[in-house]
Amino acid sequence: MQYIIGSVIGIFSVFSALAAAPTKVDIYTEHFPPYQIEQKNGTITGLATDIVRLIMWEAELSYQIYMLPWTRAKAFSKKSPYSLLYSIARTEQREANHVWIAPLCELKVAFYKRADIADQQEWEIWKIKQHVVAVAADQLSENYLKAQGFVADKNMLSVTSLSRAGELLERGRIDFIFGAENFVDRMAARMGLVEQWDKVLEVPELSKTLYLTANPSAPPEYINRLRAAAERVQMQRKKVDVGCPIDE
Incomplete structure (x- = not known):
C-alpha cells in the first residue's frame, strides 16, 4: 500500500513539474538600446537581453522574445501566467504587480x-x-x-x-x-x-535597477525554477565582465 501511495505521489509530482514548465515562454520587452536592440534580421539582442537568454538557457525553457511599445508589452505580459517582462525598473508602486525574478542592469x-x-x-x-x-x-x-x-x-x-x-x-x-x-x-x-x-x-x-519579472499568477514551481537559474547566471556574472553592471 505504501508503495502504491508513493507511486501516486510521484506521478502527481511529475504532472506538477510539467504543469510548471510551459512548452514555450512568451517574453515581452521594448526597443531600448543598449539593453534591447532589434537587428535588421529580426533578432533581439542587447545587454539585458543577453542575460535574459542565459537565464532561460539555465532554466531549460523554450522561449520567444517579442519587442513591442512599452504599454503593449506590459499588457501582453499579463495575458498568460507564464509570460515574462523585461527591462522594468523596480519601484515601490510596481512591487506587488510583478514577481521580481532577477536584476539585469543599472539605469541612470x-x-x-x-x-x-x-x-x-x-x-x-x-x-x-x-x-x-x-x-x-x-x-x-x-x-x-x-x-x-x-x-x-x-x-x-x-x-x-x-x-x-x-x-x-x-x-x-x-x-x-x-x-x-x-x-x-x-x-x-x-x-x-x-x-x-x-x-x-x-x-x-x-537611478534604478532593471529587472526580469513574471506574472503574479505564475505557478510557484515555475518561479522557483527561474530564480534558481537566475542565481546560477548571477554567480557567473560575478566572475566575468558582462558589460552591464548591477548594484549588489
Whole structure:
C-alpha cells in the first residue's frame, strides 16, 4: 500500500513539474538600446537581453522574445501566467504587480541639451522648465517630469520611442532629451553627434535597477525554477565582465 501511495505521489509530482514548465515562454520587452536592440534580421539582442537568454538557457525553457511599445508589452505580459517582462525598473508602486525574478542592469537618467542652447553655470529643474523636453511615454522619467510641474504640449513632449526624440532635437523641435544615459549616449553616437549633446543634469533619484519579472499568477514551481537559474547566471556574472553592471 505504501508503495502504491508513493507511486501516486510521484506521478502527481511529475504532472506538477510539467504543469510548471510551459512548452514555450512568451517574453515581452521594448526597443531600448543598449539593453534591447532589434537587428535588421529580426533578432533581439542587447545587454539585458543577453542575460535574459542565459537565464532561460539555465532554466531549460523554450522561449520567444517579442519587442513591442512599452504599454503593449506590459499588457501582453499579463495575458498568460507564464509570460515574462523585461527591462522594468523596480519601484515601490510596481512591487506587488510583478514577481521580481532577477536584476539585469543599472539605469541612470539625465537631461541632455541641444548644442545651440546657451550654457548655464548650473542647470536646475526650474531653468529646464523654460524649455521643451522630450521624454519616453509611460515611463518613470515621464512621471518625474509631471511631478516637477512639466505640462504636456507646453514644455513636455511624450514620445512612444525615445529614438524619435533625437531627430526632433536636431531639427530644433525640442530643446532637451530626458532619458537613460546609455540610451541617449548610444543614440548620439549612431547619429554622429557625440560631442553636440551635452549632459547637463543627472537625476540620481531615478537611478534604478532593471529587472526580469513574471506574472503574479505564475505557478510557484515555475518561479522557483527561474530564480534558481537566475542565481546560477548571477554567480557567473560575478566572475566575468558582462558589460552591464548591477548594484549588489
